Amino acid sequence: MGPDFGASWFACHQSQPEQGIVCSGWLASVGHCHPGVRLAVARGDLDVEELAPGGDWPPLHASFQEVIAKLRATA
Secondary structure, three states, X not given: OOOOOOOOOOEOOOOXXXXXXXXXXXXXXXXXXXXXXXXXXXXXXXXHHHHOOOOOOOXXXXXXXXXXXXXXXXX
């Protein structure tokens, strides 16, 4: 279930590489599958509410391929 424990988290496409901001959509869609995310929740470093989309969010993409296609179309 998910990647290796040491796998990186998916960065927000609106952040700069040095910022290290995690993508909220990724957390809400598949974050629960990442062992590092699960550990962060268990340790209290990440609020479990971060693993659900906000009430005012637009619909989330169904796949990573959809995310990339949209980014390419809007770049």
